Amino acid sequence: MPKNNVIELREIAKHxxxxxxxxxxxxxxxxxxxxxDYIAIVGSSGSGxxxxxxxxxxxxxxxxxxxxxxxxxxxxxxxxRLAEIRNREIGFIFQNFNLLPRATALQNVMQPLVYRGLAKxxxxxxxxxxxxxxxxxxxxxxxxxxxxxxxxxxxxxxxxLVAKPAILLADEPTGNLDSATTIDIMALFDxxxxxxxxxxxxxxxxxxxxxCHRVITLKDGHLISDEYNKIASTTSQKSAASxx
Amino acid sequence: MSNLRFKIIEGTRSAAQSVFxxxxxxxxxxxxxxxxxxxxxxxxxxxQGFSANVSAQFDGIGTNVISIDRYTPPKSxxxxxxxxxTYEDFLKIKHQVPGASNVTPNLQMWxxxxxxxxxxxxxxxxxxxxxxxxxxxxxxxxxxxxxxxxSDDKSRRRVALIGPSLxxxxxxxxxxxxQHISILGEWFKVICVTEQKGKLFGFDQDDFALVPFSAAQxxxxxxxxxxxxxxxxVDKLEQVPQVKRNITSILRRAHxxxxxxxxxFEISSADQMMKTFESIIGSTTLVLAGxxxxxxxxxxxxxxxxxxxxxxxxxxxxxxxxxxGATRFDILLQFLIEAIxxxxxxxxxxxxxxxxxxxxxxxxxxxxxxxxxxxxxxxSFGFSAGIGLIFGIIPAAKAANLDPIDALRYx
Numbered sequence: 001m002p003k004n005n006v007i008e009l010r011e012i013a014k015h016x017x018x019x020x021x022x023x024x025x026x027x028x029x030x031x032x033x034x035x036x037d038y039i040a041i042v043g044s045s046g047s048g049x050x051x052x053x054x055x056x057x058x059x060x061x062x063x064x065x066x067x068x069x070x071x072x073x074x075x076x077x078x079x080x081r082l083a084e085i086r087n088r089e090i091g092f093i094f095q096n097f098n099l100l101p102r103a104t105a106l107q108n109v110m111q112p113l114v115y116r117g118l119a120k121x122x123x124x125x126x127x128x129x130x131x132x133x134x135x136x137x138x139x140x141x142x143x144x145x146x147x148x149x150x151x152x153x154x155x156x157x158x159x160x161l162v163a164k165p166a167i168l169l170a171d172e173p174t175g176n177l178d179s180a181t182t183i184d185i186m187a188l189f190d191x192x193x194x195x196x197x198x199x200x201x202x203x204x205x206x207x208x209x210x211x212c213h214r215v216i217t218l219k220d221g222h223l224i225s226d227e228y229n230k231i232a233s234t235t236s237q238k239s240a241a242s243x244x
Numbered sequence: 245m246s247n248l249r250f251k252i253i254e255g256t257r258s259a260a261q262s263v264f265x266x267x268x269x270x271x272x273x274x275x276x277x278x279x280x281x282x283x284x285x286x287x288x289x290x291x292q293g294f295s296a297n298v299s300a301q302f303d304g305i306g307t308n309v310i311s312i313d314r315y316t317p318p319k320s321x322x323x324x325x326x327x328x329x330t331y332e333d334f335l336k337i338k339h340q341v342p343g344a345s346n347v348t349p350n351l352q353m354w355x356x357x358x359x360x361x362x363x364x365x366x367x368x369x370x371x372x373x374x375x376x377x378x379x380x381x382x383x384x385x386x387x388x389x390x391x392x393x394x395s396d397d398k399s400r401r402r403v404a405l406i407g408p409s410l411x412x413x414x415x416x417x418x419x420x421x422x423q424h425i426s427i428l429g430e431w432f433k434v435i436c437v438t439e440q441k442g443k444l445f446g447f448d449q450d451d452f453a454l455v456p457f458s459a460a461q462x463x464x465x466x467x468x469x470x471x472x473x474x475x476x477x478v479d480k481l482e483q484v485p486q487v488k489r490n491i492t493s494i495l496r497r498a499h500x501x502x503x504x505x506x507x508x509f510e511i512s513s514a515d516q517m518m519k520t521f522e523s524i525i526g527s528t529t530l531v532l533a534g535x536x537x538x539x540x541x542x543x544x545x546x547x548x549x550x551x552x553x554x555x556x557x558x559x560x561x562x563x564x565x566x567x568x569g570a571t572r573f574d575i576l577l578q579f580l581i582e583a584i585x586x587x588x589x590x591x592x593x594x595x596x597x598x599x600x601x602x603x604x605x606x607x608x609x610x611x612x613x614x615x616x617x618x619x620x621x622x623x624s625f626g627f628s629a630g631i632g633l634i635f636g637i638i639p640a641a642k643a644a645n646l647d648p649i650d651a652l653r654y655x
Contacts, residue, residue, distance in 0.1 A: 059566075080572070083566065083569050083571040084571075086566075092567045100561055101561075117248075117251060118250070120250075120253075163569075
C-alpha cells in the first residue's frame with residue numbers, strides 16, 4: 001500500500017571516509033514506513049542506528065539511494081528546503097532532551113514556530129495546546145533547570161509535536177530517565193500513537209522495543225530484520241484504549 | 245516579508261535575553277564601545293557647546309559689521325614705528341564711504357591708570373570711549389538706565405555705561421544709576437548697567453566701562469592722535485567687499501602708503517571671523533572623531549572576540565535550533581542581531597556617560613554648557629550598529645555554517 005507510505009528508503013547508503021580508508025555506516029537500506037507506524041530501531045552501538053536516524057531526520061544526506069518523505073525526494077533538496085522539512089514534518093526527541101536552557105518551557109515549545117514565521121498569538125496558542133497534550137499546562141513558565149527529567153522530556157515531546165509533524169523521531173528518549181518515568185513517557189508515546197501519530201524510536205532497551213509494533217534491527221550498517229511484534233501491538237492497543 | 249519581521253522581533257527578544265543572562269560579561273564586552281562612544285560624545289558636546297556659545301556672540305554682532313584696526317608689520321615694529329588709526333581717518337570713513345553706516349570710533353584706554361573708583365573702592369577695568377552707534381553694532385543693551393545719545397557725545401557729557409561685573413566689583417549698594425564714579429580722576433555719572441553677557445574663553449565680557457568718545461578724548465588730554473579702532477555696519481551684505489575696497493583706498497591715501505607697500509591697518513568682518521572659527525572647530529572635531537573611531541575599532545574587535553566565544557559556547561544550542569528547522573539565515577540573523585543589540589546598548593550607555601562627562605567638564609570649568617547635536621547621537625548609534633554588523637558577521641557566519649549533527653553532538 002504505497003499510498004500510505006510516509007517514508008520510502010531505496011538502497012540508501014552512507015559512506016564515510018576516515019583518513020585513508022572509507023567505510024559504510026549504512027548500506028543497501030530499503031525501508032517503507034507507513035502512516036501511524038510505531039517503530040523501534042534497535043542495534044548495538046556502531047550498527048548505524050544514529051546514522052539512519054540522522055538521515056530520516058533530514059539532518060544528513062545519504063551518499064547513495066533515494067529517500068522519499070511524503071512523496072518528496074528529500075535527497076535532492078537544498079539545505080534551506082531540508083530545514084523547512086525538519087521544521088514542518090519531523091519532530092525530534094533526544095536522549096538528553098536538548099531544551100534551550102535560557103528559554104521557558106513555553107518558549108521552548110514555541111521555538112520551531114518562530115522559524116516558520118508565525119505571529120506570536122498563533123505560536124502561543126499552538127504551544128499551549130502541545131503542552132496541554134503532554135500534561136504540562138502548570139509548568140509553562142518554568143525554565144528547564146526547574147523541571148524534573150521526565151518533565152523536561154515532556155517539554156521536548158511537546159516541542160516535537162507542536163508543528164504537527166509527519167513523524168516523531170525519538171533517539172533513546174528514556175536513556176536518561178528512571179524506570180518509573182520511562183513508563184510514563186512510553187505511555188505517552190502509546191497515546192500519541194493511538195491518536196494517529198507515526199513514531200520512530202531508536203533504542204537499545206529491549207523493554208522499549210517490545211512496546212513498539214514493529215522492530216527494525218540494524219547490524220554493521222545493514223538492515224537484518226524488520227518484523228511486527230504481535231503481542232506488543234495488542235498491549236499497546238489496549239493501553240491506548242484504556243487511556244481514552 | 246512579515247515572516248522576516250517576526251524573525252527580527254523574535255531575534256531581538258532572544259538577543260536581549262542572552263545579553264541580560266550574562267550581564268557582567270555583556271558589560272565587559274561592550275566596554276570598548278561604551279568608552280569610545282562616551283569619549284566621542286563628551287568631546288563633541290563640549291566643543292559644540294563652545295561653538296554654539298561663540299556663534300551666539302557673533303549673532304549679536306551681526307554678519308555685516310566691519311571693524312578696522314591698526315596693523316604694524318613686524319619689520320616696522322622692530323624699527324619702533326607703530327601704525328595708528330586716527331580721528332581724521334574715522335571722519336574720512338564716516339563721510340566718504342557710501343553704504344557704511346553707524347561708523348563708530350573706539351578709543352580704548354589702556355595702561356596701569358585705567359582705574360575706576362567708587363567710594364574708595366578702586367578697581368581696574370577696560371575703559372572705552374565710543375559713540376552712541378556702538379549699541380547698534382555690538383548689540384549691547386541696558387538692563388537699567390539708558391544708552392548714550394548723540395547729545396551726550398556732542399556736549400562731552402560725563403556719563404558712563406558700566407557692565408554688571410564692574411558694578412559688582414565696585415560694590416555699589418542699591419541701583420548704580422545716578423551714582424558717580426571716578427574714571428581716571430574725573431567724575432562720571434552712571435546712566436546704564438548693561439545686560440549680562442557672561443564669559444567667553446574665560447574672558448569676562450561684563451567687566452568694562454563705556455564713556456562718550458568726546459569725553460574720553462578730553463580725558464586723555466591733548467592726544468588727539470591717539471590710536472583708535474573703527475567699526476561700522478554695511479547696509480547691504482553684498483556691499484561688504486565694495487565697502488572694504490573703498491576704506492582700503494581712503495586709508496592708504498591718508499597714510500601715504502606707496503603702492504607695493506603693505507597696508508598698515510586690518511579690515512575684518514564678523515562674517516570672516518566666524519568662518520575662521522567654524523573651520524577651526526570643524527577640524528578639531530574631525531581630528532578628535534578620528535582618534536575616537538580607533539577606540540571604537542578596538543571595541544569592535546572585542547565584540548567579535550566574545551561573539552566567537554559565545555558561538556562556540558552555544559554550539560549545541562545552534563544544533564538544536566537547526567534540528568528544529570532553523571535555516572542558516574535564521575542563525576545568521578540571530579547572532580547578527582545579538583551583536584548589533586550589544587553594540588547599540590553600549591552606544592546608549594556611552595551616550596549617557598559621554599553627555600554626563602561633558603556636562604561635568606563644562607560645569608567644573610568656565611566652558612559653556614555642553615550640547616549634544618542630533619548628528620552626533622545618530623552618528624554614534626549608526627557607528628555602533630555598523631560595528632555590530634561588521635564585527636558580528638564573522639561569528640554569525642561561523643554559527644550559521646555549523647553542521648547540525650556535529651553541533652548536536654558537541655559537549
